[in-house]
Amino acid sequence: MSKEIAVEKEPDDVKAERMAKFQMQEQRLRKTMDKVKHKIAIISGKGGVGKSTVTANLAVAFAREGYEGKVGVLDADIHGPCIPKILGVQGERLPVGPSGIFPVTGPIDIKIISMAFLLQSEEVPVIWRGPLKMTAIRQFLTDIQWGNLEYLFIDLPPGTGDEPLSVMQLLPELDGVVIVTIPSDVSQLVVKKAITFARHLNVPIIGVIENMSGFICPNCGTKTDIFSSGGVDKISDELRVPVLGKIPLDPKICKNSDLGVPFIVNSPNSDSTKAFMEIVARIEDVLKEKEGND
Amino acid sequence: MSKEIAVEKEPDDVKAERMAKFQMQEQRLRKTMDKVKHKIAIISGKGGVGKSTVTANLAVAFAREGYEGKVGVLDADIHGPCIPKILGVQGERLPVGPSGIFPVTGPIDIKIISMAFLLQSEEVPVIWRGPLKMTAIRQFLTDIQWGNLEYLFIDLPPGTGDEPLSVMQLLPELDGVVIVTIPSDVSQLVVKKAITFARHLNVPIIGVIENMSGFICPNCGTKTDIFSSGGVDKISDELRVPVLGKIPLDPKICKNSDLGVPFIVNSPNSDSTKAFMEIVARIEDVLKEKEGND
Numbered sequence: 001m002s003k004e005i006a007v008e009k010e011p012d013d014v015k016a017e018r019m020a021k022f023q024m025q026e027q028r029l030r031k032t033m034d035k036v037k038h039k040i041a042i043i044s045g046k047g048g049v050g051k052s053t054v055t056a057n058l059a060v061a062f063a064r065e066g067y068e069g070k071v072g073v074l075d076a077d078i079h080g081p082c083i084p085k086i087l088g089v090q091g092e093r094l095p096v097g098p099s100g101i102f103p104v105t106g107p108i109d110i111k112i113i114s115m116a117f118l119l120q121s122e123e124v125p126v127i128w129r130g131p132l133k134m135t136a137i138r139q140f141l142t143d144i145q146w147g148n149l150e151y152l153f154i155d156l157p158p159g160t161g162d163e164p165l166s167v168m169q170l171l172p173e174l175d176g177v178v179i180v181t182i183p184s185d186v187s188q189l190v191v192k193k194a195i196t197f198a199r200h201l202n203v204p205i206i207g208v209i210e211n212m213s214g215f216i217c218p219n220c221g222t223k224t225d226i227f228s229s230g231g232v233d234k235i236s237d238e239l240r241v242p243v244l245g246k247i248p249l250d251p252k253i254c255k256n257s258d259l260g261v262p263f264i265v266n267s268p269n270s271d272s273t274k275a276f277m278e279i280v281a282r283i284e285d286v287l288k289e290k291e292g293n294d
Numbered sequence: 295m296s297k298e299i300a301v302e303k304e305p306d307d308v309k310a311e312r313m314a315k316f317q318m319q320e321q322r323l324r325k326t327m328d329k330v331k332h333k334i335a336i337i338s339g340k341g342g343v344g345k346s347t348v349t350a351n352l353a354v355a356f357a358r359e360g361y362e363g364k365v366g367v368l369d370a371d372i373h374g375p376c377i378p379k380i381l382g383v384q385g386e387r388l389p390v391g392p393s394g395i396f397p398v399t400g401p402i403d404i405k406i407i408s409m410a411f412l413l414q415s416e417e418v419p420v421i422w423r424g425p426l427k428m429t430a431i432r433q434f435l436t437d438i439q440w441g442n443l444e445y446l447f448i449d450l451p452p453g454t455g456d457e458p459l460s461v462m463q464l465l466p467e468l469d470g471v472v473i474v475t476i477p478s479d480v481s482q483l484v485v486k487k488a489i490t491f492a493r494h495l496n497v498p499i500i501g502v503i504e505n506m507s508g509f510i511c512p513n514c515g516t517k518t519d520i521f522s523s524g525g526v527d528k529i530s531d532e533l534r535v536p537v538l539g540k541i542p543l544d545p546k547i548c549k550n551s552d553l554g555v556p557f558i559v560n561s562p563n564s565d566s567t568k569a570f571m572e573i574v575a576r577i578e579d580v581l582k583e584k585e586g587n588d
Binding site for chain 1: 300301302339340341342343346372373374376379380384413416417418419420421422423424425426427428451452453454455456459476478479480481483484486487488489490491494509511512513514516518519520521522533543545548549551552
């Protein structure tokens with residue numbers, strides 16, 4: 001594997017200014033984020049692999065398993081925020097009280113922050129370049145009254161640009177990243193970049209989830225690998241990353257996301273939910289092991 | 295529909311510097327781009343909707359229909375370039391000659407530029423923030439010997455951030471954008487933003503393509519709407535944009551993309567290819583009509 005990475009070199013004066021501002025805000029950021037025990041980012045190489053669906057369902061799974069009121073979701077996709085729609089809180093506004101701005105409260109008392117809560121209507125695009133996106137994400141992590149949380153799940157947009165870079169630079173204590181992909185070769189190509197990205201930034205990789213892994217016809221039961229198959233196992237062998245599990249392609253998942261009810265709640269007995277709950281158990285194991293080592 | 299748009303305000307000094315540089319480069323950019331007759335950008339709200347597959351197949355369709363050697367593709371997805379893989383030229387390098395840097399030549403003499411041709415290996419992520427991405431895209435449009443082209447298709451990454459904004463600012467003469475989406479509500483939510491984005495920047499919308507529109511079981515023929523259905527018609531009614539067509543979900547499309555052979559070449563008799571060729575005809579009509587009006 002090549003160790004060469006294409007990283008942008010920041011001009012010295014820009015860096016100096018950024019660092020000064022950063023140090024001032026760092027203290028406030030730490031005050032807020034030190035109250036959050038575990039921070040997990042969900043990333044992908046390509047978009048449209050179901051990253052937001054995985055994030056929303058992870059939050060629900062952990063909230064149901066003894067952490068009600070102690071789970072938060074930061075939707076860090078500035079241009080295409082989907083978390084509010086999937087968790088059924090689309091159209092809500094951020095509550096403001098004497099002590100500051102609070103997250104929106106979703107199902108099972110999940111605390112949610114998303115750009116979608118700040119826009120006048122769902123048609124409004126956020127036409128922002130990188131530096132402003134960094135500022136927004138920093139404010140979401142700093143100036144929101146998240147309170148004491150056990151888990152914060154951060155849904156990052158695809159790619160290795162401004163938003164993922166910002167979150168990883170702002171939160172060096174990140175427990176790790178969960179990488180979501182689909183089985184196609186084209187997707188694997190991009191997920192390799194995400195793995196190298198996380199390693200380059202010294203962020204632990206909790207594991208890879210293969211989503212949309214085979215479709216079972218509801219009429220005849222025939223399995224079709226619509227987006228190919230076997231991709232994630234190749235990646236796992238080649239780049240030595242653990243596979244957390246494979247989630248079958250299931251029309252119910254999309255339907256439930258459109259309805260704003262997480263599929264693990266609405267379709268508890270589906271194969272997809274079973275696969276997902278095994279993934280949740282594996283993530284819990286990784287975090288427990290990490291805690292034991294700390 | 296709300297007319298409010300969240301647009302980043304650029305500081306005055308940053309703008310002045312950018313404009314000075316821009317004017318110097320503008321002349322060179324024009325020299326290159328004036329030799330390209332039609333420029334069409336392919337955008338999406340959400341990722342993973344098949345935008346790159348649509349772009350690659352559009353290029354092949356136009357190249358086969360009398361424009362061999364006169365079609366180019368700019369893969370403007372800096373973080374997740376997929377075009378070289380889909381067109382079977384993964385691993386190629388940009389040819390350099392006495393008169394400059396040339397695009398890679400793909401099938402049917404299609405000229406291709408992608409970040410992938412500049413990276414040491416496919417695992418290398420491009421960890422760049424926005425300003426450097428703008429610079430790269432400007433160079434792709436300015437300093438590459440594209441030659442005389444009839445059509446340049448530009449594959450943009452999802453969202454309404456640096457890359458789409460750069461292309462639309464650099465190429466005000468763009469014929470228009472083709473928007474790709476999938477039927478789900480969640481995807482529709484994001485595609486609305488893309489439509490508002492294009493309108494805000496005064497870029498004509500050629501139309502919307504609904505991809506992954508229903509899956510036919512290869513065993514029993516049952517149709518399943520894996521990613522819901524009817525989304526694009528709702529959008530079309532609501533925001534008055536033409537629907538160019540719907541491409542059924544077909545495992546062959548993914549398989550062909552993984553093999554590096556466009557599906558319209560490898561699966562010429564499939565329903566997907568038939569749907570796609572109707573879309574091509576509609577785009578040709580729009581461009582001809584535009585030409586007549588000019």
